[in-house]
Amino acid sequence: MAGPAAPGSLCRVSLLLRGIFWFGLYVALTLLPLAVALWERPWEAPRPVLVEISVAVGLLALPLMVFQFALVTRLAASSRPFGSDALIQFHARMGVVALAAVLVHPLLLAGHGVGIAAWNPFGGPWLLQSGAIALWAAVAISVTSIFRRPLRLGYEAWQLLHLVFAIVLVAAMAAHILAVRGYSGQPLMHGLVLAYSGLAVLLLLRYRVVRPLLLWRRPWTLVENRDVGGSTRLLRLRPVGHAGFAFEPGQFAWLATGTSPLWSEQHPISMASAAEGEGDTLEFGIKALGDWSGQVVPALQPGARLWVDGPFGAFTPERKPAQGYVLIAGGIGISPMRSILKTLREREDARPVLLFYAAWDRSRMAFIDELEALQAQLNFVIIPVLESPPTGWPGERGYVTAEVLRRHLPRQYRRFQFFVCGPVPMMDALEKILVELGVPAAAVQTERFDMV
Amino acid sequence: MRHLIVDRIVWLLAAAWLGAVLLFGWAATRQPPDVPASAERAEPAAGPTGESLFGQHCARCHTLAEAAAGLRESPDLEAEAAALREFLRRHYGPSAEGNALIVNHLVESLAR
Numbered sequence: 413m414a415g416p417a418a419p420g421s422l423c424r425v426s427l428l429l430r431g432i433f434w435f436g437l438y439v440a441l442t443l444l445p446l447a448v449a450l451w452e453r454p455w456e457a458p459r460p461v462l463v464e465i466s467v468a469v470g471l472l473a474l475p476l477m478v479f480q481f482a483l484v485t486r487l488a489a490s491s492r493p494f495g496s497d498a499l500i501q502f503h504a505r506m507g508v509v510a511l512a513a514v515l516v517h518p519l520l521l522a523g524h525g526v527g528i529a530a531w532n533p534f535g536g537p538w539l540l541q542s543g544a545i546a547l548w549a550a551v552a553i554s555v556t557s558i559f560r561r562p563l564r565l566g567y568e569a570w571q572l573l574h575l576v577f578a579i580v581l582v583a584a585m586a587a588h589i590l591a592v593r594g595y596s597g598q599p600l601m602h603g604l605v606l607a608y609s610g611l612a613v614l615l616l617l618r619y620r621v622v623r624p625l626l627l628w629r630r631p632w633t634l635v636e637n638r639d640v641g642g643s644t645r646l647l648r649l650r651p652v653g654h655a656g657f658a659f660e661p662g663q664f665a666w667l668a669t670g671t672s673p674l675w676s677e678q679h680p681i682s683m684a685s686a687a688e689g690e691g692d693t694l695e696f697g698i699k700a701l702g703d704w705s706g707q708v709v710p711a712l713q714p715g716a717r718l719w720v721d722g723p724f725g726a727f728t729p730e731r732k733p734a735q736g737y738v739l740i741a742g743g744i745g746i747s748p749m750r751s752i753l754k755t756l757r758e759r760e761d762a763r764p765v766l767l768f769y770a771a772w773d774r775s776r777m778a779f780i781d782e783l784e785a786l787q788a789q790l791n792f793v794i795i796p797v798l799e800s801p802p803t804g805w806p807g808e809r810g811y812v813t814a815e816v817l818r819r820h821l822p823r824q825y826r827r828f829q830f831f832v833c834g835p836v837p838m839m840d841a842l843e844k845i846l847v848e849l850g851v852p853a854a855a856v857q858t859e860r861f862d863m864v
Numbered sequence: 865m866r867h868l869i870v871d872r873i874v875w876l877l878a879a880a881w882l883g884a885v886l887l888f889g890w891a892a893t894r895q896p897p898d899v900p901a902s903a904e905r906a907e908p909a910a911g912p913t914g915e916s917l918f919g920q921h922c923a924r925c926h927t928l929a930e931a932a933a934g935l936r937e938s939p940d941l942e943a944e945a946a947a948l949r950e951f952l953r954r955h956y957g958p959s960a961e962g963n964a965l966i967v968n969h970l971v972e973s974l975a976r
Binding site for chain 1 (some may be wrong): 878888889892894955959976
């Protein structure tokens with residue numbers, strides 16, 4: 413059964429071009445200091461090659477660290493082509509690369525008179541001390557991020573530490589490069605280092621001050637807060653004094669409760685409502701998994717004020733053509749699937765949709781009654797997969813395995829788009845399984861919110 | 865499976881940056897093609913002085929008195945000067961001639 417002609421193919425090309433532009437700009441700006449250094453080259457005679465390589469590594473580390481801010485400060489224009497979760501993952505990986513650069517820089521100078529004393533952040537000439545401060549700040553960022561859970565560091569405390577260490581790191585790095593007055597003694601490089609430092613400050617101000625202030629002026633009010641099963645609350649919000657925003661089904665937004673988005677923590681939550689046909693209201697499915705979702709959210713009363721920063725994410729069927737959809741959800745991963753399904757219903761989309769819904773038992777399946785009702789309104793089938801089914805359960809049991817998928821997928825499944833959202837081990841396993849089943853890797857979308 | 869694509873891109877970028885850094889090392893240590901070797905050797909005498917080279921390479925972290933302390937206290941000035949030249953070579957001084965100019969400048973400072 414053919415679906416509507418590839419929706420938004422022009423939009424997809426535009427997103428691709430924008431992605432290429434932003435990626436190209438990122439690479440060019442990280443390499444710019446090296447090009448400027450070579451252009452200005454202030455030395456009368458060549459210096460040892462290890463010294464120059466060390467300097468190059470240091471000059472590369474600064475833009476790497478500055479653009480770490482750009483990757484996670486919710487710049488809509490640059491995050492839209494890639495998806496915020498991909499950018500956050502890129503940010504985490506690049507943090508390791510930047511740490512390697514910061515460590516390699518002094519190590520390469522060890523044979524040239526820069527000894528262990530240069531690693532002391534508490535003394536010595538400012539030239540060396542600033543470098544040592546940057547180095548230990550980079551180590552602190554990495555250790556607290558990689559070992560957050562073993563260190564029993566709460567997410568909010570980690571977030572604050574991460575921000576403080578990052579500011580110290582970039583400031584110390586810029587101070588170090590300027591204090592060396594080697595390449596940075598030249599006017600263009602000096603200006604470039606100042607420009608990169610200024611960019612970091614601007615990004616930070618925009619993220620921590622300007623954006624929350626703009627959000628503050630666009631509040632939302634809670635219309636409904638109800639239990640939808642599976643320890644999950646459905647929040648229905650309506651914009652106050654503004655028109656809300658349009659989104660693509662499957663995307664997410666950052667939700668803030670409390671007195672102001674300036675100091676309230678924000679949580680990434682998938683939209684659970686249809687992207688069309690529901691006016692300006694938004695719905696979010698929130699499962700009780702922590703202090704905020706388990707205590708604050710259930711206590712929210714209609715009329716409560718919230719702030720919604722969005723939309724973000726690329727976990728959406730809008731961007732690629734498909735002859736049908738296979739949705740595989742576990743836990744609260746059902747939320748974006750609900751949004752996709754309800755949007756397809758609003759569009760009277762006739763393409764086939766299969767939902768593999770994994771849970772411990774039926775009582776832990778959020779939205780299950782509503783989803784079952786949708787089967788009569790769409791070309792849509794639910795395949796519940798229960799780990800602990802009741803006696804006599806005729807359906808699938810255990811996990812969503814290759815065998816379970818083979819039993820239910822239609823013959824033309826390789827031309828479908830697959831969406832997987834749930835616990836990380838489930839998504840990892842299913843990615844392998846789907847590739848083994850011959851599904852093209854580009855047809856498999858996952859949504860990962862496991863930031864640290 | 866965007867996260868797998870992200871991992872691949874990170875590896876590619878890391879390799880590209882490593883290449884860029886090595887290329888920088890090669891380019892920065894290459895003699896400019898239009899400067900003959902003889903002109904390069906003559907440069908320290910014609911251009912920078914020991915004082916200017918000291919200011920450019922050493923003065924950020926060391927005062928003149930600090931830098932010359934070893935020379936002042938050594939019983940064998942020649943040997944100490946040679947050791948200092950060798951140190952400067954390892955400490956990425958400007959060039960052999962430049963290092964000699966810096967050491968001469970320090971020796972001259974002892975007489976002041």
